[in-house]
Amino acid sequence: MTAARPDIAGCKAALAGLDIDDTPATVKQKSRDFFWYSPVLKARMDHLTADFVVAPRDADELRRALAAAYAHDVPVTTRGAGTGNYGQAMPLAGGMVLHMKHFDRVLEIAPGRVRAEAGAIIAGIDRQTRAQSGQELRMHPSTAQTATIGGFVAGGSGGVGSIRWGGLRDAGNLLSLTLVTCEAEPRTLRLTGDDIHKASHAYGVNGVITEVEAPLAPAYEWRDVLLGFDTWREANAFAYALGHQDGMLLKQLCTVAAPIGQNFFKRHARFIGPHDHLVVAMAAPNAMGALDAFAARWPSARVLFRSDRDATEGLPPAYELGWNHTTLRALRVDPSITYLQVLYGEPTVEKIVEMAEVYGDEVPGHVEFVRFDGRVRGMGLPLVRFTDEARLDAIVAGHEARGCPVFNPHRYTLEEGGMKQSDPAQLGFKRETDPKGLLNPGKMIAWDDPDHDFAAQGFYLFPGMAAQ
Amino acid sequence: MTAARPDIAGCKAALAGLDIDDTPATVKQKSRDFFWYSPVLKARMDHLTADFVVAPRDADELRRALAAAYAHDVPVTTRGAGTGNYGQAMPLAGGMVLHMKHFDRVLEIAPGRVRAEAGAIIAGIDRQTRAQSGQELRMHPSTAQTATIGGFVAGGSGGVGSIRWGGLRDAGNLLSLTLVTCEAEPRTLRLTGDDIHKASHAYGVNGVITEVEAPLAPAYEWRDVLLGFDTWREANAFAYALGHQDGMLLKQLCTVAAPIGQNFFKRHARFIGPHDHLVVAMAAPNAMGALDAFAARWPSARVLFRSDRDATEGLPPAYELGWNHTTLRALRVDPSITYLQVLYGEPTVEKIVEMAEVYGDEVPGHVEFVRFDGRVRGMGLPLVRFTDEARLDAIVAGHEARGCPVFNPHRYTLEEGGMKQSDPAQLGFKRETDPKGLLNPGKMIAWDDPDHDFAAQGFYLFPGMAAQ
Numbered sequence: 046m047t048a049a050r051p052d053i054a055g056c057k058a059a060l061a062g063l064d065i066d067d068t069p070a071t072v073k074q075k076s077r078d079f080f081w082y083s084p085v086l087k088a089r090m091d092h093l094t095a096d097f098v099v100a101p102r103d104a105d106e107l108r109r110a111l112a113a114a115y116a117h118d119v120p121v122t123t124r125g126a127g128t129g130n131y132g133q134a135m136p137l138a139g140g141m142v143l144h145m146k147h148f149d150r151v152l153e154i155a156p157g158r159v160r161a162e163a164g165a166i167i168a169g170i171d172r173q174t175r176a177q178s179g180q181e182l183r184m185h186p187s188t189a190q191t192a193t194i195g196g197f198v199a200g201g202s203g204g205v206g207s208i209r210w211g212g213l214r215d216a217g218n219l220l221s222l223t224l225v226t227c228e229a230e231p232r233t234l235r236l237t238g239d240d241i242h243k244a245s246h247a248y249g250v251n252g253v254i255t256e257v258e259a260p261l262a263p264a265y266e267w268r269d270v271l272l273g274f275d276t277w278r279e280a281n282a283f284a285y286a287l288g289h290q291d292g293m294l295l296k297q298l299c300t301v302a303a304p305i306g307q308n309f310f311k312r313h314a315r316f317i318g319p320h321d322h323l324v325v326a327m328a329a330p331n332a333m334g335a336l337d338a339f340a341a342r343w344p345s346a347r348v349l350f351r352s353d354r355d356a357t358e359g360l361p362p363a364y365e366l367g368w369n370h371t372t373l374r375a376l377r378v379d380p381s382i383t384y385l386q387v388l389y390g391e392p393t394v395e396k397i398v399e400m401a402e403v404y405g406d407e408v409p410g411h412v413e414f415v416r417f418d419g420r421v422r423g424m425g426l427p428l429v430r431f432t433d434e435a436r437l438d439a440i441v442a443g444h445e446a447r448g449c450p451v452f453n454p455h456r457y458t459l460e461e462g463g464m465k466q467s468d469p470a471q472l473g474f475k476r477e478t479d480p481k482g483l484l485n486p487g488k489m490i491a492w493d494d495p496d497h498d499f500a501a502q503g504f505y506l507f508p509g510m511a512a513q
Numbered sequence: 514m515t516a517a518r519p520d521i522a523g524c525k526a527a528l529a530g531l532d533i534d535d536t537p538a539t540v541k542q543k544s545r546d547f548f549w550y551s552p553v554l555k556a557r558m559d560h561l562t563a564d565f566v567v568a569p570r571d572a573d574e575l576r577r578a579l580a581a582a583y584a585h586d587v588p589v590t591t592r593g594a595g596t597g598n599y600g601q602a603m604p605l606a607g608g609m610v611l612h613m614k615h616f617d618r619v620l621e622i623a624p625g626r627v628r629a630e631a632g633a634i635i636a637g638i639d640r641q642t643r644a645q646s647g648q649e650l651r652m653h654p655s656t657a658q659t660a661t662i663g664g665f666v667a668g669g670s671g672g673v674g675s676i677r678w679g680g681l682r683d684a685g686n687l688l689s690l691t692l693v694t695c696e697a698e699p700r701t702l703r704l705t706g707d708d709i710h711k712a713s714h715a716y717g718v719n720g721v722i723t724e725v726e727a728p729l730a731p732a733y734e735w736r737d738v739l740l741g742f743d744t745w746r747e748a749n750a751f752a753y754a755l756g757h758q759d760g761m762l763l764k765q766l767c768t769v770a771a772p773i774g775q776n777f778f779k780r781h782a783r784f785i786g787p788h789d790h791l792v793v794a795m796a797a798p799n800a801m802g803a804l805d806a807f808a809a810r811w812p813s814a815r816v817l818f819r820s821d822r823d824a825t826e827g828l829p830p831a832y833e834l835g836w837n838h839t840t841l842r843a844l845r846v847d848p849s850i851t852y853l854q855v856l857y858g859e860p861t862v863e864k865i866v867e868m869a870e871v872y873g874d875e876v877p878g879h880v881e882f883v884r885f886d887g888r889v890r891g892m893g894l895p896l897v898r899f900t901d902e903a904r905l906d907a908i909v910a911g912h913e914a915r916g917c918p919v920f921n922p923h924r925y926t927l928e929e930g931g932m933k934q935s936d937p938a939q940l941g942f943k944r945e946t947d948p949k950g951l952l953n954p955g956k957m958i959a960w961d962d963p964d965h966d967f968a969a970q971g972f973y974l975f976p977g978m979a980a981q
Contacts, residue, residue, distance in 0.1 A: 156647070157733060157762075157799040179624070179647070180731075183760075210759050216803035217760030238806035260762075260799040263648075263731045265625060289887020291678050292651075292685030294625075294728075331625040331728040335684035338706035419757020419889060 049118040049481075051140055053096045056117035060099055063106055064147070067097040075124065075142050080132040082372055084383055084431050085455035085504075092513045095122060095136040100144040104225070104233070104255065107143075111231040111253065114141055120486050121227060123249040125164055125193030128186070129200040130369055132457035133248040137487035137510040145195055148255060154178050158220055160258040163195025170194060171264070180261035183210040183218060187368035195254045198222065198245050205327070205364040207415035208288055208298045210262070215416075219245060219259055224252030226478040234478070243474035248459055248488045251475035265329040267296050269352035269363035270336065271313065273321035275345035277302050277401050277410060280322040281394045281423070283343050287326070288414040288421040293335050297327035299367045302401065302410035305428065309374040312360050316350040323349075325366050368426065371411045375428050383455075385441065387425035388417070390448035397423055400449060406430070408440060425449075458505050460490045465499045467491030517586040517949075519608055521564045524585035528567055531574055532615070535565040543610050546595035546602040550840055552851055552899050553923035553972075554600050560981045563590060563604040568612040572693070572701070572723065575611075579699040579721065582609055588954050589695060591717040593632055593661030596654070597668040598837055600925035601716040605955035605978040613663055616723060622646050626688055628726040631663025638662060639732070648729035651678040651686060655836035663722045666690065666713050673795070673832040675883035676756055676766045678730070683884075687713060687727055692720035694946040702946070711942035716927055716956045719943035733797040735764050737820035737831035738804065739781065741789035743813035745770050745869050745878055748790035749862045749891070751811050755794070756882040756889035761804060762797035767835045769793060770869065770878035773896065777842040780828050784818040791817075793834050836894065839879045843896050851923075853909065855893035856885070858916035865891055868917060874898070876908060893917075926973050928958045933967045935959030 057065060066072065076094040080086040096119075101107040114121045120140030127134050136142055145164035151173045153160040159182070161170050167189040171181045184206030186192050197204075198219065203212030210218060222236045222244050234252065236244055244252050274280035280300045288298055301310075306317040317323065328336055333353070340346040352363070366374070372384040389396040389412070401410050409428040414421060431437060434455075441451045456462045459471070472491045475484070482492060487507030490497045497505065525533060534540065544562040548554040564587075569575040582589045588608030595602050604610055613632035619641045621628040627650070629638050635657040639649045652674030654660050665672075666687065671680030678686060690704045690712050702720065704712055712720050742748040748768045756766055769778075774785040785791065796804055801821070808814045820831070834842070840852040857864040857880070869878050877896040882889060899905060902923075909919045924930045927939070940959045943952070950960060955975030958965045965973065 157731070157797055212760075215760035216758055216807055217762065217800050220799060220802060238802050239809075260760075260797075263625075290684055291884040291887060292680075292683035292728075294685065329625055329728075331688060332685050334688060334706050339684055341707075416759040419759060421887060 051119040052117040053119060053140070056113045056119040056141065057097055059113035059116065060110060063110065064100040064102060065097055072096070072098055072142070075127075075144060076136050078124070078127040078129045078132065078134040080130065080135055080457070082130045082369065082376065082383060083455045085434055085437065086132050086457060090132050090135050090457065093135050093137060093511055094139070095142040096139050098142045098144050100146050102147045107225055107253065107255065108231040110141070110143060111225055111227045112229060114483055115227050115229055115231075115481060118481065118483065120483050121253075122485050123199070123253050125196030126166070126188070126191045128188040128192040129196060130454055131200065131462050133200040133485070133488065134196070135457065137457075137507050139511055143253060145193065148195070152256065154180070157261055158258060159261050160256060161194050162256055163254045164193050166190070167192050167194055167197060174261055175264040178261070179264050181264035182206070183260055183262045184213070187364050187370040189364070194257045194259070198257050199247065199249050199254055202246060203415060204368050205297045206262075207413070208295050209416065211416040211419075213245060214242065217260065219257070221258040222254055223256035224254045224478070226252055227484050228478075228480065243470050246459070247471050248485050250459070250479065250485045250489045250492070251471060252478040252484070265294070267327040268330060268333055269350070270326045270328060270348065271316060271350040271363070272324040272326070272340060273318065273347045273349045274324065274343070275320070275322070277322045278394065278398045279343065279345055280324050281397045281412060283346060284324050284412070284414050285394050285421060285423065287324075287339065290335070290339065293332040293339070294329035295326055295332065296329075297325065297364050297367055298414040299325050300410065300412045301325060301366070301371060305371070305375065305409055305411065309378050310366055311374070313350065313366065316355070321349065325363050327363050368413060371426060372428065381431055383429050383431045384426050385429055385444070386452040386454050387427060387444050388450045388452070389423040389425055393421075393423045396447070396449055397425070399447065400425070400427070400444060403443065403447070404440065456504065458488055458490050460499060461505055519587040520585040521587060521608070524581045524587040524609065525565055527581035527584065528578060531578065532568040532570060533565055540564070540566055540610070543592065543595075543612060544604050546592070546597045546600065548598065548600035548603055548925070550598045550837065550844065550851060551923045553902055553905065554925060558600050558603050558925065561603050561605060561979055562607070563610040564607050566610040566612050568614050570615045575693055575721065575723065576699040578609070578611060579693055579695045580697060582951055583695050583697055583699075583949060586949065586951065588951050589721075590953050591667070591721050593664030594634070594656070594659045596656040596660040597664060598922055599668065599930050601668040601953070601956065602664070603925065605925075605975050607979055608951075611721060613661065616663070620724065622648070625729055626726060627729050628724060629662050630724055631722045632661050634658070635660050635662055635665060642729055643732040646729070647732050649732035650674070651728055651730045652681070655832050655838040657832070662725045662727070666725050667715065667717050667722055670714060671883060672836050673765045674730075675881070676763050677884065679884040679887075681713060682710060685728065687725070689726040690722055691724035692722045692946070694720055695952050696948065711938050714927070714931075715939050716953050718927070718947065718953045718957045718960070719939060720946040720952070733762070735795040736798060736801055737818070738794045738796060738816065739784060739818040739831070740792040740794070740808060741786065741815050741817045742792065742811070743788070743790070745790045746862065746866045747811065747813055748792050749865045749880060751814060752792050752880070752882050753862050753889060753891065755792075755807065758803070758807065761800040761807070763794055763800065764797075765793065765795035765832050765835055766882040767793050767839075768878065768880045769834070769839060773839070773843065773877055773879065777846050778834055779842070781818065781834065784823070789817065793831050795831050835881060839894060840896060849899055851897050851899045851905075852894050853897055853912070854920040854922050855895060855912050856918050856920070857891040857893055861891045864915070864917055865893070867915065868893070868895070868912060871911065871915070872908065924972065926956055926958050928967060929973055
């Protein structure tokens with residue numbers, strides 16, 4: 046579907062009175078997310094910028110913005126805080142960046158659920174639910190302090206909390222989504238049940254999410270715990286076994302190979318030795334006695350840090366040592382480092398150890414343990430010492446050949462970063478909600494190129510992407 | 514270890530002023546638990562009675578009672594509500610029944626934990642924790658309305674809640690136990706961490722539990738749901754898959770083969786057809802949308818009853834259709850029915866179906882789905898149409914030969930009803946806490962007969978058991 050030429054000036058004129066910014070520096074800044082974790086995406090996307098930013102103040106203004114985009118054939122890239130890592134909020138074809146910062150209210154807090162506007166900061170939601178009801182969101186990304194709930198739902202898969210609750214795609218982890226279509230007269234739709242997944246993890250290609258209703262879990266004074274082990278194998282065997290302990294309530298569980306902790310966890314480094322392979326966990330207070338007893342059974346396990354024992358002033362929360370904060374901390378020290386996303390095959394611990402043996406210091410280990418299809422799985426975010434794209438592709442292929450599928454974070458399309466196949470439900474829903482294909486163009490291969498061969502190698506390059 | 518002859522009169526004299534009852538009818542009544550679910554135990558234990566009942570009013574009186582028992586060599590059988598099914602509270606050698614009814618206080622409620630006296634009724638604890646803090650115990654037996662927390666810990670293995678939290682033996686599901694020893698000067702001990710399991714599920718053979726500290730979970734207005742399926746296979750496949758849904762918060766999940774529901778669930782029968790193989794679930798309100806969507810994917814699934822849709826007046830809670838309440842409801846209609854406890858091998862659903870095919874209407878199916886060692890497993894409590902002990906033993910052997918171990922509920926010893934091996938930690942702890950072997954004699958084979966051959970067939974008969 047070839048898009049008509051956008052009428053940027055006409056669109057802006059139609060939006061008079063809205064919160065619009067077209068200062069080039071600002072537009073450039075609001076046209077970026079955390080795509081630069083990937084040198085591959087950085088090489089291809091660094092130059093991208095939209096034409097203007099609009100931040101609707103309410104639903105009426107949002108509908109006006111989408112109707113104007115539709116009328117004037119202007120591409121729309123919706124963004125929250127821009128903390129995503131796959132270029133999901135990068136405007137490949139320019140046009141309008143739709144900034145959701147004014148949609149920041151928590152609308153309803155009830156036993157077991159919260160409804161919030163899409164632009165609400167996740168940590169802010171948790172502060173309100175905690176204060177009013179002793180509850181908090183089941184899961185959040187490591188960027189909770191800045192990320193929005195809408196961005197998390199549109200681009201995330203899970204995170205802190207997934208060791209207990211599984212991922213966002215698991216039934217029950219989202220209760221409803223409200224979104225607005227991009228049509229002549231934008232409609233407001235509310236999705237529940239399985240329909241939620243028509244628009245979750247869709248990068249905003251098939252509607253602008255305005256409200257998220259999510260389940261709540263009890264809020265605890267989570268204890269941050271760092272344990273050290275002599276070997277990578279023992280650290281992962283410990284974490285895998287700990288993840289199976291249904292009676293010990295955990296919120297976070299990951300392993301980080303030596304010497305990542307000492308080299309890159311600057312503020313925790315004083316607790317960590319150069320040979321410590323780490324387990325980083327967050328546990329409910331009522332799990333700490335059991336955790337002590339459990340750890341005592343492992344030959345080399347040693348508690349390096351406990352937030353209920355050691356001074357915590359100036360330290361980030363443990364979840365900011367995990368997920369892509371691990372990558373971020375490494376990147377800050379060594380900008381040549383990037384990462385992968387690996388679902389280790391079974392037996393999990395053996396596969397984790399095997400990959401470490403195959404790739405050694407080129408791919409330092411970092412594994413998030415999560416519940417996945419009802420089972421404990423190791424979801425790796427190993428660091429990668431990047432040399433060139435060919436080598437990176439070879440590492441990806443090497444993992445997949447050894448039974449460890451890679452969700453490639455060096456691609457900006459839904460399909461290539463995911464299951465390498467089109468999602469008919471998401472595609473069909475896009476036909477209903479975005480008939481002109483204006484929402485985040487280039488992110489859904491199935492829309493642009495229905496006959497794309499996902500089995501073929503190579504990077505999908507959106508033909509409509511602005512030239513460098 | 515041969516016990517000295519008990520001096521009942523001397524012991525009673527030493528306990529002057531305590532709440533003692535030696536009226537034969539009362540003593541007989543307080544010397545019984547729910548052992549009669551088993552025709553095998555009924556044949557061997559129906560005649561048993563203690564010599565007197567003492568119900569200490571506080572810890573001082575409890576220590577007096579235990580010191581007197583020690584001084585006068587009187588066996589002590591501790592009891593709560595007597596809702597156990599394995600004769601755990603049956604006084605094999607007479608003596609004192611120690612009734613914990615005055616230890617009924619909830620002592621402390623905090624975020625994530627409760628501390629209560631051992632004789633507190635479980636449902637009463639939940640009422641207090643719910644009212645004060647919106648929390649409830651993670652798990653309870655189906656007898657929660659009458660059973661005590663101490664009895665549950667001393668004899669139970671899990672129950673309602675185990676689909677989420679695993680069993681009582683899982684680290685973190687008990688926080689501490691306080692108990693009193695049977696010595697010349699009884700000591701009070703507090704067990705934490707792994708030490709808890711020295712005295713949990715020990716039938717009171719190695720100390721009298723006086724306090725239980727347990728973790729709390731958020732209390733929800735659980736929805737009771739009955740679903741019907743055309744085949745036993747589909748009902749179990751559904752339940753097994755549902756049990757893996759980490760995002761759907763369940764408190765109970767079991768399957769019951771047709772026509773058990775219509776024949777034996779008298780007050781729910783109007784919702785149930787004669788050919789409905791049932792799934793009985795309790796779900797948090799925030800799981801109901803996902804549950805509807807999930808059920809819609811199964812060919813024959815139909816919602817027969819929902820407590821948030823149908824009239825519930827006069828209906829028992831769904832958990833009183835599960836666990837041994839299933840057996841109880843069948844027994845009330847057909848007294849020839851008893852039951853087994855089966856851990857189905859893998860693949861779970863295939864094993865469940867295989868056993869149904871092998872035994873047909875002689876062993877109608879009932880499977881509780883639980884988390885066991887971090888995995889969803891089917892724990893069967895199938896009904897058995899009892900003919901004689903030889904046939905029952907053959908059914909047990911037939912299950913075990915097909916990879917489905919049986920925790921035999923027709924035995925009164927810890928070992929035979931459990932893992933068929935001695936527990937060195939529990940045995941060692943008994944040496945410390947009960948040097949004369951007076952606490953619940955005959956229930957721990959390892960104490961009475963250290964050389965017992967657990968591999969041999971046959972019923973262990975405690976030599977000290979009172980003759981019929």
